Amino acid sequence: MNSVVIAITLFILALLIGVEVIGKVPATLHTPLMSGANSIHGIVIVGVVIIAAEAHSPLSYVLILLAAVLGAMNVVGGYVVTDRMLEMFKSSKPDKGKGKASQDEQASAVTTETAKNQGADK
Amino acid sequence: MNILDIITWFVYLLSSVMFVMGLHYMNSPKTARTGNRVSAAGMVIAVAMAFIHLFATGFNSSLAIILLVLGILIGSAAGVYSARKVKMTDMPQLVSVFNTVGGGAAALVALNDILTSEGTPTLVVLITAGLGVVIGSITFTGSLIAAGKLQGISMIKNLKLPAKAVWNVLFALLTVLSLVMLCLNPGNRPLWAILTAIFALGYGLVFVIPIGGADMPVVISVLNACTGTAVAMNGLAIDNVALIVAGALVGAAGATLSVLMAQAMNRPLLSVLAGGFGGSSASTSQDQGTQGTMKETTPDDVAVQLVYADKVIFVPGFGLAQAQAQRELADLGELLKGRGVEVSYAIHPVAGRMPGHMNVLLAEANVPYEELIDLDDINPQFPSANVALVVGANDVTNPAARRPGTAVSGMPILDVDKAQHVVVLKRGRGKGYAGIENELYFNPNTQMLFNDAKVSLQAIIASVKELIA
Numbered sequence: 001m002n003s004v005v006i007a008i009t010l011f012i013l014a015l016l017i018g019v020e021v022i023g024k025v026p027a028t029l030h031t032p033l034m035s036g037a038n039s040i041h042g043i044v045i046v047g048v049v050i051i052a053a054e055a056h057s058p059l060s061y062v063l064i065l066l067a068a069v070l071g072a073m074n075v076v077g078g079y080v081v082t083d084r085m086l087e088m089f090k091s092s093k094p095d096k097g098k099g100k101a102s103q104d105e106q107a108s109a110v111t112t113e114t115a116k117n118q119g120a121d122k
Numbered sequence: 123m124n125i126l127d128i129i130t131w132f133v134y135l136l137s138s139v140m141f142v143m144g145l146h147y148m149n150s151p152k153t154a155r156t157g158n159r160v161s162a163a164g165m166v167i168a169v170a171m172a173f174i175h176l177f178a179t180g181f182n183s184s185l186a187i188i189l190l191v192l193g194i195l196i197g198s199a200a201g202v203y204s205a206r207k208v209k210m211t212d213m214p215q216l217v218s219v220f221n222t223v224g225g226g227a228a229a230l231v232a233l234n235d236i237l238t239s240e241g242t243p244t245l246v247v248l249i250t251a252g253l254g255v256v257i258g259s260i261t262f263t264g265s266l267i268a269a270g271k272l273q274g275i276s277m278i279k280n281l282k283l284p285a286k287a288v289w290n291v292l293f294a295l296l297t298v299l300s301l302v303m304l305c306l307n308p309g310n311r312p313l314w315a316i317l318t319a320i321f322a323l324g325y326g327l328v329f330v331i332p333i334g335g336a337d338m339p340v341v342i343s344v345l346n347a348c349t350g351t352a353v354a355m356n357g358l359a360i361d362n363v364a365l366i367v368a369g370a371l372v373g374a375a376g377a378t379l380s381v382l383m384a385q386a387m388n389r390p391l392l393s394v395l396a397g398g399f400g401g402s403s404a405s406t407s408q409d410q411g412t413q414g415t416m417k418e419t420t421p422d423d424v425a426v427q428l429v430y431a432d433k434v435i436f437v438p439g440f441g442l443a444q445a446q447a448q449r450e451l452a453d454l455g456e457l458l459k460g461r462g463v464e465v466s467y468a469i470h471p472v473a474g475r476m477p478g479h480m481n482v483l484l485a486e487a488n489v490p491y492e493e494l495i496d497l498d499d500i501n502p503q504f505p506s507a508n509v510a511l512v513v514g515a516n517d518v519t520n521p522a523a524r525r526p527g528t529a530v531s532g533m534p535i536l537d538v539d540k541a542q543h544v545v546v547l548k549r550g551r552g553k554g555y556a557g558i559e560n561e562l563y564f565n566p567n568t569q570m571l572f573n574d575a576k577v578s579l580q581a582i583i584a585s586v587k588e589l590i591a
Contacts, residue, residue: 004246007358007366014354014367017142018374024149027471027496030379030478033148035217036158037375038346040141041224041353043165043368046134047231048190049172050360051238053179055186060238063230064186068193069200071227074220077201079162081208081216085482086155088210092490 032085039078045071126178133171134364140164141368145375151491168364197223210486211443214476218269218342221349225261228254228352229319235359236304236315248305250358255315256297256322257352261345263326268338268345271330272475286332293325333395339476340383340394347376379477386471388523388533416551419569421578424511424545425585428454431508433464435500437538438480439473441514441549441575450579451513452487457586466493468500468510468536470518501537510541512562514575516554522561529558544568547578 025033048067055064123131141164147157181187201220208216232254235247243251270278283289300321304314333341350372357365384391428434436455442448455465467484474480481494495503504510512519519538523530538544539562546563548570553559562568571578 003361004358007361007363010363010366011354011358011370014138014370015374018145018371019378021142021145021149021371022375022378024146026149026151027382027469027478028151028481028491028494029148029154030382031213031476031482032154032158032478033145033375034343034346034379034476034478035213035220036148036161037145037350037372038217038220038224040144040161040165040368041228041346041349041372042220043137043141043168043364044224044227044231044353044356045194046168046172047353047356047360047362047365048193048227049169049176050362051231051234052186052190053176053181055234055238056182057238060234061183061186061189063234063238065189065193067227067230067234068190069197070223070230072194072197073201073204074197074224074227075165075201076198077205077216078220079158079165080202081205081213081220082158083155083162084205085210085213085485086151086158088482088485088488089151089154089491090485090488091152092492 029089032082032089035078035085036082039075039082042071042075042078045075047071126175130171130175131363134168134362135367137164137168137171137364138367140167141371145371210483211446211475212273213479213482214339214342215269215272217476218265218272218338218345221342221346222262222265222269225258225265225345225349225352227258228349228356229258229262229322231356232258232352232359233315233319235356236311242308243311245305247359248308248311250355252301252304252315252318254352254355254359255319256301257348257355259319259322260326260329261348261352263323264330264348265326265342265345267327267330268341272338281331283328283331286328289328290325293321293328297321297325329395337394339472339479340380340387340391342476343376343380343383344391344395345376347373347380350374350376383472383477386477386534388530414564416563416570417568419545419571421571421581422585423569424571424582425589427509427543427545428458428463428511428582429461429586429589431458431463433503433507434458434466435504435507435510435538435541436465436467437470437510437512437515437519437536438467438484439470439513439515439518440475441516441547443474443479443483443514445514445549445575447513447574447576447579448483448487450576450583452484452489454579454583454586455489455493457583457590461590466495466500466503468497468538469494470497470515470536471534473515473518497534497536504537504540505542507541509543509545510538512538512544512546512548513579514547514549516548516560517558519562520554520558520560521565522558538562539565539568542567545571547571547573547575549574 052064140160144157144161147153232251235251300314300318350369354366354369458465520530521539522528523533523535
């Protein structure tokens with residue numbers, strides 16, 4: 001048994017878990033789900049770190065710089081925008097965690113979110 | 123395996139578990155935000171471990187590490203900036219852009235594996251990294267075109283590709299051929315790897331250009347699955363558990379969502395990807411039997427109907443997002459609720475510009491998610507609704523879908539026509555995406571209000587306020 005066989009097994013099992021978990025997500029959350037899954041493939045940044053260890057040629061320097069910029073944009077932007085979306089999903093019932101959560105985000109809030117925070121106080 | 127490698131392996135396994143948990147928490151709006159944070163924490167742990175491993179085992183060149191950190195800082199800044207700035211209506215484009223960069227990064231990592239390895243890479247590395255290059259490159263150009271189409275950049279929207287089938291087959295063949303040559307002839311791998319990347323980039327272009335703008339959500343989802351797979355291929359090439367598991371999860375997510383979306387549009391996934399009727403918008407307009415006249419109404423009349431109703435169902439669609447009128451609709455809902463009217467929102471699975479997009483837009487307008495009701499749950503409620511207010515939705519309300527032989531036949535629709543009164547806010551008299559007349563508009567109990575959704579809603583709100591005062 002070599003590691004490739006094990007790696008392929010992992011791949012297949014993870015696919016099955018993915019299908020199972022995603023199938024349970026309600027349609028309401030499909031946009032944040034897509035965006036959240038999108039940020040998970042930013043894990044490629046770990047791959048960039050690993051190849052950086054062995055880099056020794058100008059070509060690999062260029063590839064690493066580009067890959068790091070693209071990968072980091074994917075992962076950081078993806079999580080931030082998903083959080084921004086999910087922050088807006090509110091229940092009509094009072095929610096004790098809500099006040100705190102919206103304060104966290106207020107520093108970063110863009111103009112469109114101001115109106116919503118006012119509404120949350122009603 | 124030394125002790126550090128074992129620790130690293132388990133830390134990557136931990137972050138993989140956190141990704142699965144994060145996705146699992148997405149099954150309810152109550153826990154979804156926590157889920158996203160668990161997933162982000164998993165990502166932080168994985169990246170931190172990669173750096174710890176890097177510094178513990180040493181590296182060849184400090185310059186590479188400086189460039190790596192610099193790149194991560196630049197990329198993070200760009201990511202945060204665009205994530206904070208984006209308007210919620212533009213979300214599909216942004217997801218597509220993030221997918222573009224992710225695919226690009228995956229292709230570059232794979233390319234690096236092939237080009238800069240010392241000695242000849244093994245066949246396994248050549249195949250997996252080669253597939254990483256192919257899939258990552260296709261996603262890069264494909265998602266870029268998709269984002270351009272969604273953004274409505276006319277230069278990209280108007281791109282035409284005559285004989286699309288020929289180009290698709292040609293680029294697919296060339297890509298596969300270069301990949302095979304790369305594996306057979308690793309001595310010459312710089313040439314074949316670069317050719318593989320170039321042809322795959324070309325394939326991404328000819329694959330997405332012929333597909334219609336309204337089908338872009340499905341395309342994004344498919345390309346998202348592709349990036350995941352490309353990342354998993356990289357994981358196989360560099361033997362990294364985190365990349366394999368995370369990539370497979372995203373691949374599964376993208377594939378599942380693509381199938382769900384295609385089902386909601388009642389079209390086979392393959393026909394969407396082949397650029398079926400999405401390419402030419404009005405190709406299938408052979409309406410038969412939709413004769414009659416549309417009755418027009420005024421904002422004042424609509425206001426009276428709404429204020430004196432017991433139960434009102436809003437049916438928002440693509441037009442609402444286009445007119446950026448989600449806040450007006452929410453305001454109207456609040457006004458009516460203040461009068462004791464029961465208000466709910468009927469959400470079709472493909473309403474908006476990507477699945478679940480309408481939910482995000484209405485959440486932004488501060489509508490509680492309990493009031494947003496899915497197709498299956500809202501349909502039995504239409505007969506008891508006094509008024510159904512359709513705002514910029516078309517094909518998903520067309521009763522023609524219930525009988526065979528039309529372009530929308532078999533598509534799951536909202537039973538708007540069963541409401542006691544129907545009011546349709548519509549920009550103009552044009553047809554929907556499917557290119558046929560909506561029979562709903564000719565029903566005796568349907569009234570039309572032609573204008574931009576935002577303007578109409580503002581007028582209705584003004585009249586409602588006068589009535590209440």
